Amino acid sequence: MFSRLVNMDRRYVFILVALAVIIPMLFSVSLPVSISEPTQNLYDYIENLPKGSTIMLAFDYGPSSLAELNPMARALLIQCFRKGVNVVALTLYADGTTLASTLIKEVAEEMNAIDGEDYVFLGFRPGATQVILGMGTEIAGVFETDLSGKPLSEIPMMKDIVNYDQIDLLVDLASSATPDAWIIYANVQYNLKIGAGVTGVMISQMFPYLQTGQLVGLMSGILGAAEYENLVGMPAKGMQWINVESFVHLLVVLLVVIGNIAYFAHRSREET
Amino acid sequence: MDLIGIWVAAFLTLCIYSFLYRDNPLYRFAEHLFVGISVGYGIVLSIHQGFLPLAWKPFWEAITFKDPSGLWVIIPIAFGLLFFARLSPKHTWLIRYPIAVLIGYGSGIAIPNVLRANIFEQTRGTLQPFGKMTETIAANGDTIPALSTFEIFGAILMVIGVICTLTYFFFSVEHRGPIKGLSKVGIAFLMIGFGSAFGNTVMGRVALLIQRVDFLMFDWIASFGTIFNSIF
Amino acid sequence: MKRQIPLALCFLFGIVMIITQFSPHPVSKSIYERVISGALIIGPFALVLATITLIQTHINRIQRRTEHWGYSFVVFAGLITMVAIGVPFGPENPIFVWLYRNVQVPMDATMFSLLAFFIASAAYRAFRARSTEATLLLVTALIVMLGNVPVGDLIWNSLLSLTGLDSIISQNGPSSARGWILDNPNLSARRGIILGVSLGVISQSIRIILGIERSYLGGGD
Numbered sequence: 001m002f003s004r005l006v007n008m009d010r011r012y013v014f015i016l017v018a019l020a021v022i023i024p025m026l027f028s029v030s031l032p033v034s035i036s037e038p039t040q041n042l043y044d045y046i047e048n049l050p051k052g053s054t055i056m057l058a059f060d061y062g063p064s065s066l067a068e069l070n071p072m073a074r075a076l077l078i079q080c081f082r083k084g085v086n087v088v089a090l091t092l093y094a095d096g097t098t099l100a101s102t103l104i105k106e107v108a109e110e111m112n113a114i115d116g117e118d119y120v121f122l123g124f125r126p127g128a129t130q131v132i133l134g135m136g137t138e139i140a141g142v143f144e145t146d147l148s149g150k151p152l153s154e155i156p157m158m159k160d161i162v163n164y165d166q167i168d169l170l171v172d173l174a175s176s177a178t179p180d181a182w183i184i185y186a187n188v189q190y191n192l193k194i195g196a197g198v199t200g201v202m203i204s205q206m207f208p209y210l211q212t213g214q215l216v217g218l219m220s221g222i223l224g225a226a227e228y229e230n231l232v233g234m235p236a237k238g239m240q241w242i243n244v245e246s247f248v249h250l251l252v253v254l255l256v257v258i259g260n261i262a263y264f265a266h267r268s269r270e271e272t
Numbered sequence: 273m274d275l276i277g278i279w280v281a282a283f284l285t286l287c288i289y290s291f292l293y294r295d296n297p298l299y300r301f302a303e304h305l306f307v308g309i310s311v312g313y314g315i316v317l318s319i320h321q322g323f324l325p326l327a328w329k330p331f332w333e334a335i336t337f338k339d340p341s342g343l344w345v346i347i348p349i350a351f352g353l354l355f356f357a358r359l360s361p362k363h364t365w366l367i368r369y370p371i372a373v374l375i376g377y378g379s380g381i382a383i384p385n386v387l388r389a390n391i392f393e394q395t396r397g398t399l400q401p402f403g404k405m406t407e408t409i410a411a412n413g414d415t416i417p418a419l420s421t422f423e424i425f426g427a428i429l430m431v432i433g434v435i436c437t438l439t440y441f442f443f444s445v446e447h448r449g450p451i452k453g454l455s456k457v458g459i460a461f462l463m464i465g466f467g468s469a470f471g472n473t474v475m476g477r478v479a480l481l482i483q484r485v486d487f488l489m490f491d492w493i494a495s496f497g498t499i500f501n502s503i504f
Numbered sequence: 505m506k507r508q509i510p511l512a513l514c515f516l517f518g519i520v521m522i523i524t525q526f527s528p529h530p531v532s533k534s535i536y537e538r539v540i541s542g543a544l545i546i547g548p549f550a551l552v553l554a555t556i557t558l559i560q561t562h563i564n565r566i567q568r569r570t571e572h573w574g575y576s577f578v579v580f581a582g583l584i585t586m587v588a589i590g591v592p593f594g595p596e597n598p599i600f601v602w603l604y605r606n607v608q609v610p611m612d613a614t615m616f617s618l619l620a621f622f623i624a625s626a627a628y629r630a631f632r633a634r635s636t637e638a639t640l641l642l643v644t645a646l647i648v649m650l651g652n653v654p655v656g657d658l659i660w661n662s663l664l665s666l667t668g669l670d671s672i673i674s675q676n677g678p679s680s681a682r683g684w685i686l687d688n689p690n691l692s693a694r695r696g697i698i699l700g701v702s703l704g705v706i707s708q709s710i711r712i713i714l715g716i717e718r719s720y721l722g723g724g725d
Contacts, residue, residue, distance in 0.1 A: 274602075277606035278606075280607060281609070281610035282610075284607060284611050284614070285610050285614045288614040288618065289618070291618065292618065300575050301575065302611055303615075304575040304576070304579045305578050305579075305581070305582045305607070306582075306611040306615065307579050308578060308579035308580060308581060308582025308583040308585075309585070309586055309603065309604075309608045311555060311558055311579075311583050312582055312584070313590070313604060313608055314551070314555065315552075315590075316587060316591055316600070317590075318548055318552065318555075319591055320594055321595070322548035322551065323548040323549075326544050326545050326547075327548060345542075345545060348542035348543070348545040351542075352549030352550075355549045355550055355553045356553060356556075358553060358557075359556065368506070368510040368720075368721050369509070369510055369513065370546055371721075372509075372510035372511070372513040372514040372720070373513050373517050373543075373546065374550075375514055376513060376514035376516065376713060377517045377521055377539060377543050378709075379514075379518045379709035379710075379713050380517060380518035380519065380521025380522045380709075382709050383522055383706055383709050383710065384522060386705050386706055387706060390698050390699070390701075390702035391699065391702055391703070394695050394699055394702075398695065429688060429689070429692070430688060431692075432692070433688075433691075433692020433696065434696050436696075437695070437696025438700060440696075441696065441697075441700040458696065461693040461696070462693045462696075463637045463644070464640060464644045464685060464689040464690060465692075465694055466693075467640065467642065467643070467645040468645070468648045468682075468685050469690075470641070470644075470645040471644065471646070471647070471652060471682075473623065474649055475652045475653075477617070477619045478620045480613060481617040481621070483617070484613060484617045487610070
């Protein structure tokens with residue numbers, strides 16, 4: 001029995017995983033989510049900015065990470081539009097351009113935010129480090145126009161924004177090492193305050209920067225998105241998905257435990 | 273989302289999931305279509321958001337004397353064009369010029385910034401908690417309470433962890449005696465670090481799956497109702 | 505000419521970037537800004553070259569009739585469609601956006617979501633407590649997994665109230681334990697890695713600028 005368990009076809013595991021997602025999704029489960037300190041810090045930082053401040057939002061991810069980062073971006077945009085904090089959005093990730101522009105337009109429509117007055121989407125430029133450094137001198141030197149081709153000089157919101165000196169915070173929504181680049185170049189060279197929202201894969205790497213204050217706050221994967229939705233008071237996909245996630249995690253924990261029991265039982269039987 | 277879009281997206285999603293049963297032509301079709309579409313998307317973005325605004329526009333303005341001061345861009349453009357020497361076996365060596373410029377530039381820019389962000393700041397962060405062992409007064413007059421016993425334990429553990437992890441990566445001396453002991457403790461810290469990374473990676477990957485199932489269940493299957501209603 | 509000039513260029517740009525970052529003189533600032541703008545211009549050419557290389561790879565596959573060569577036509581069909589619409593009409597064109605949203609986004613997202621199945625299967629088949637180190641890794645992963653989801657705290661709190669231990673042991677154990685692991689032992693390990701890697705980056709950069717490290721020049725004369 002144990003040897004059969006150890007050598008079970010992996011497709012049975014696939015079926016269990018699929019069921020662990022589908023079944024809880026059919027019955028909408030809602031468990032309370034406690035807010036972690038890094039997420040609370042990011043929320044508070046933006047909440048304490050005066051009306052009319054400007055944050056820069058970097059959509060440094062593509063479709064492969066939209067499940068984790070789109071809910072974060074949505075919650076952040078809602079907070080900014082509601083508070084009257086202006087948003088300068090951009091991406092260092094070619095694949096993220098249309099994704100970001102679509103999402104911003106959707107949220108702006110829901111929140112009655114106006115393009116050019118409450119937000120601007122600059123689009124994409126290749127060469128991450130050069131883009132970060134170039135904007136430190138002059139944003140218009142890198143992005144002469146927004147994505148739609150409108151010169152920054154004609155955009156009301158950008159009238160007084162020259163470089164990072166007029167940006168109160170940068171939030172990097174990242175699926176790769178871009179937060180490191182923002183910290184190393186924008187924070188060190190230009191003293192730009194930085195916050196981040198990252199995918200699950202990257203969470204562990206961010207903690208040294210949190211402790212030193214190089215990151216003012218952090219949203220950690222889909223859990224961070226759910227926490228932020230809670231803080232903003234508009235639970236959406238992040239909250240739904242973290243609840244479904246609970247069941248898959250329980251399944252994986254169970255699989256690891258069963259796998260180990262079966263393995264050690266099988267091994268001890270073989271030894272005797 | 274429009275109905276055709278939903279069905280196209282659902283078909284391609286299912287094509288890729290068919291790989292879970294085994295490799296098959298539908299999966300291979302979707303996989304190759306994905307490569308083609310995403311490279312095509314990348315080319316368009318590189319041209320419209322990279323090449324045209326950064327290289328072509330200043331070049332055109334310079335040669336048409338709209339902005340002659342911009343003529344200097346000919347130099348980086350010439351270096352950029354040398355990348356294409358790669359396509360001629362006889363002139364491949366010319367690609368070394370733009371690579372050398374970018375590598376030299378990148379190294380020069382990295383040294384002071386990496387030093388400050390990752391060496392000085394991280395070292396400061398490791399030692400900083402020890403400045404809070406007793407109650408202190410901040411610059412703005414606020415009182416900063418002393419660390420609790422558990423926090424002091426945490427601060428000491430952190431220093432031990434950093435030193436031991438660094439020792440594990442220190443290959444200039446043989447790992448024997450006390451060095452071996454430190455390095456073993458370093459491995460334990462690394463294992464905890466990797467374990468937490470694994471736990472977080474599971475969360476990330478599962479979230480991607482949940483998003484796709486959400487799409488299939490609430491967009492695609494829901495579209496059956498729309499079709500049914502429009503027919504009957 | 506083939507090796508000495510690139511080495512000299514590398515040295516020159518490296519030194520210039522270091523010096524100009526420290527000097528507040530207007531000339532130095534202007535040089536610094538020009539070099540950054542120049543590097544921004546060179547970048548896109550490398551992207552175009554990468555694309556040409558990919559196209560060449562698929563042309564070779566078709567010419568040599570390697571396994572599954574027919575699918576290379578699918579690659580070209582996708583690529584040409586996107587380029588034919590996107591290059592003349594721009595990335596905001598509705599058909600281009602439609603193709604991105606309904607073809608590229610679902611495939612990219614699905615492709616990566618496959619890993620959820622494989623990571624679960626790997627956890628079942630290979631995640632074994634064979635040694636002290638492996639056990640440490642496994643236990644940490646389990647705690648973090650449970651601490652990452654609300655059900656972890658729910659189970660913990662329910663167990664505490666069932667056993668009557670809720671007055672002695674604090675609530676929300678899994679999420680607190682996860683927080684502490686990430687913020688302490690994980691932080692130490694990651695910081696060790698950051699310090700080690702950064703020292704490596706700095707020493708390698710110095711070697712590159714001084715021409716000691718030349719592997720980027722490739723082989724040949």
